[in-house]
Amino acid sequence: MVRSGRPRKSQIKDNIVEAMAELVAEHGYASVTLDQVVTRAGSNKPAFYRRFRHLADVVPHILASRHGTDEDIDTGSLVGDLIEVQRRQYRLFTDPVITRGLTGWLAHVDSDPEVGAPFFRDYLIPRRAYTRVILDRARNRGEVTADVDANWIADLLTGPLFMRAVMPGLPPIDSALIAQSIHAALDSVGFHGNRPNIERLIAG
Numbered sequence: 001m002v003r004s005g006r007p008r009k010s011q012i013k014d015n016i017v018e019a020m021a022e023l024v025a026e027h028g029y030a031s032v033t034l035d036q037v038v039t040r041a042g043s044n045k046p047a048f049y050r051r052f053r054h055l056a057d058v059v060p061h062i063l064a065s066r067h068g069t070d071e072d073i074d075t076g077s078l079v080g081d082l083i084e085v086q087r088r089q090y091r092l093f094t095d096p097v098i099t100r101g102l103t104g105w106l107a108h109v110d111s112d113p114e115v116g117a118p119f120f121r122d123y124l125i126p127r128r129a130y131t132r133v134i135l136d137r138a139r140n141r142g143e144v145t146a147d148v149d150a151n152w153i154a155d156l157l158t159g160p161l162f163m164r165a166v167m168p169g170l171p172p173i174d175s176a177l178i179a180q181s182i183h184a185a186l187d188s189v190g191f192h193g194n195r196p197n198i199e200r201l202i203a204g
Helices: 009-027 034-041 045-049 055-067 078-093 096-111 113-140 150-166 175-188 198-203
Strands: none
Touching: 009 034, 009 045, 009 055, 009 096, 034 045, 034 055, 055 078, 055 096, 055 113, 078 096, 078 113, 078 150, 078 175, 078 198, 096 113, 096 150, 113 150, 150 175, 175 198
């Protein structure tokens, strides 16, 4: 929907982010143009360039606004934290912005790695870093005793969902896959505590 009226300065960035998200979901990342974004946002190119270098810079803002960076997750248990992480990852990897836009964005980044720098700096790295916070809390509670590679756990949780999201012909992401990824992470960190019916909790 094209925005009408003159937005306040504080709204311009949000309008651009929302417009870009809508267009990516509708057409795919590779098909979206700057003209389309600023028209949909009710803005203009000078206003865009005061806030972003190019369209790829909008991507981390879309993801953060729609899915956060997990920094508010603290359920009081490792199992609860991982369930909440994976619930959010399920929403992330089934979001039309991702399903319609991820492959085009990856191709753009592959052709010019500098394009992806804001995404890694502002979204992916903080999100992955919070895995360490979750694991440190679990160790302080006595749920985990061994030193754990937090990057590996982040990969273990994200990898299966990423593959299902981008590879044609694979089954869709479902609660069984998410539960399996959580169990794999718990096994990897040597967790021996109580495990509820994770698949049921995910589905609920």
